[in-house]
Structures are given as structure tokens and as C-alpha cells.
Amino acid sequence: MGLEVIKHPLVQHKLGLMRKSGISTKSFRELSNEVGSLLTYEATSDFALETTTIDGWSGEAIEVEQLKGKKVTVVPILRAGIGMLDGVLDLIPNAKVSVVGLYRNEETLEPVSYFDKFVGSLDQRISLVIDPMLATGGSMIATLDMLKAKGCKDIRVLVLVAAPEGVEAVLAQHPDVRIFTAALDEKLNENGYIIPGLGDAGDKIFGTR
Ligand SMILES: O=P(O)(O)OC[C@H]1O[C@H](OP(=O)(O)OP(=O)(O)O)[C@H](O)[C@@H]1O
Numbered sequence: 681m682g683l684e685v686i687k688h689p690l691v692q693h694k695l696g697l698m699r700k701s702g703i704s705t706k707s708f709r710e711l712s713n714e715v716g717s718l719l720t721y722e723a724t725s726d727f728a729l730e731t732t733t734i735d736g737w738s739g740e741a742i743e744v745e746q747l748k749g750k751k752v753t754v755v756p757i758l759r760a761g762i763g764m765l766d767g768v769l770d771l772i773p774n775a776k777v778s779v780v781g782l783y784r785n786e787e788t789l790e791p792v793s794y795f796d797k798f799v800g801s802l803d804q805r806i807s808l809v810i811d812p813m814l815a816t817g818g819s820m821i822a823t824l825d826m827l828k829a830k831g832c833k834d835i836r837v838l839v840l841v842a843a844p845e846g847v848e849a850v851l852a853q854h855p856d857v858r859i860f861t862a863a864l865d866e867k868l869n870e871n872g873y874i875i876p877g878l879g880d881a882g883d884k885i886f887g888t889r
Pocket residue numbers: 757758759760761782783784785789791811812813814815816817818819820846872881882883
């Protein structure tokens with residue numbers, strides 16, 4: 681379905697703060713969650729509503745809107761995806777959470793799977809896959825393959841920063857998926873890092889170094 685770069689001023693401002701050299705773990709974590717919330721707001725803007733009747737404060741019955749139908753599963757890609765999870769759940773507190781554990785082999789850049797735990801009926805739910813970085817796209821493609829194997833049909837990807845190479849690779853394999861990002865950056869460097877990017881998002885969120 682394609683790529684949506686969220687140009688909202690708050691998103692752009694917060695992402696800009698995240699790019700600064702030497703940013704503290706505290707600030708990086710806070711901003712990851714805040715941008716995660718704002719991307720969630722955009723990625724859910726077409727959710728269906730239905731009208732229901734409730735007792736209002738004055739004692740009169742009134743009509744209000746509520747979310748209809750399919751429920752949400754949030755799928756953080758470990759580790760770094762955890763850094764956006766609280767921000768997503770702030771807006772969708774009843775979501776189920778399924779996790780996928782992947783890391784990139786630093787030489788081959790191929791994703792290595794080490795854990796997964798899927799909960800609920802994924803085929804009946806909308807999946808929001810979260811990871812700060814979409815670089816070569818290998819980790820995301822592996823995750824989308826797993827979700828599709830579980831029968832998931834409506835999948836939306838939320839990333840803070842995407843590289844053109846990764847977007848192209850994901851959409852070539854999974855053209856039905858919608859990617860929401862705060863930035864489509866310039867390129868990958870020779871080590872597979874996004875330029876200008878954020879550096880190693882997992883290390884910054886977990887305080888690895
Ligand atoms: O698009 P790709 O080329 O696959 O790269 C992106 C992946 O790399 C990072 O994870 P990393 O492997 O550093 O693991 P971590 O989250 O445990 O730090 C990032 O969080 C993505 O999962």
C-alpha cells in the first residue's frame with residue numbers, strides 16, 4: 681500500500697532532537713515513545729467507528745462514537761522496538777502485544793531470529809509492527825513473513841527512520857503493507873547504518889554503550 685512520511689511539525693521537531701550527538705538515554709527513550717505515539721495517531725486515522733447509545737451526564741441518553749470491529753496487536757521487534765511500545769500503548773491501552781526477537785548479523789546484515797511469542801487471534805486483528813529503524817529491511821521482512829504465516833491481513837509498520845533501500849525491499853515483498861515513518865533518510869552507509877539516521881537505536885534505548 682506504500683509509504684507515508686509524517687510531516688507533522690511535532691514529529692519533525694522531536695525526530696530532529698533525537699539526531700543530536702550525545703543525546704542522553706533518558707531523552708532518547710522519551711522521544712522514541714513520543715514519536716511512537718504520534719505515528720500511532722496517524723496510522724490509526726482510518727479505523728472504523730460505530731455509534732452507540734450511553735447515559736450522558738445529564739441523565740439523557742446520548743449517542744457517541746466508539747471504535748468498531750477489529751482490535752489491535754502491537755508487535756515490537758526486539759530489542760529496539762520496545763523503545764516505542766509505551767508510546768503506542770498510551771493511545772491503544774487495550775492492545776495485545778506479540779513480540780519478535782531479531783538481531784542483525786553485523787557482517788552479513790541478515791536478520792537472526794532468537795525469539796517470538798504471538799498472542800491472540802492475529803488473523804482477526806490489525807497488527808502495528810514497531811521498530812525505530814528500517815535499514816536494509818531484512819528484519820522487517822522477516823517479521824512480516826511471520827505475521828502473514830499467522831494469517832494477519834492488515835499490517836501497518838511504524839518506524840522512526842527509514843532508508844530508501846529498506847522501504848523498497850519491504851514493499852517489493854509485501855506490497856499490501858503500509859509503512860508510516862517520521863523520516864525517509866538519504867541512504868545506508870557501508871556498514872548498513874542509516875545516514876543521517878539516529879545511530880544504533882537499540883544501544884541508545886538500552887544504554888548498551
Ligand atoms: O532493516 P535492517 O537492516 O534489518 O536493520 C534494522 C534492524 O536493526 C536494528 O536492530 P538490531 O539488529 O541492532 O538489534 P537490537 O534491536 O537488539 O539492537 C533495528 O532496531 C532493526 O531491528
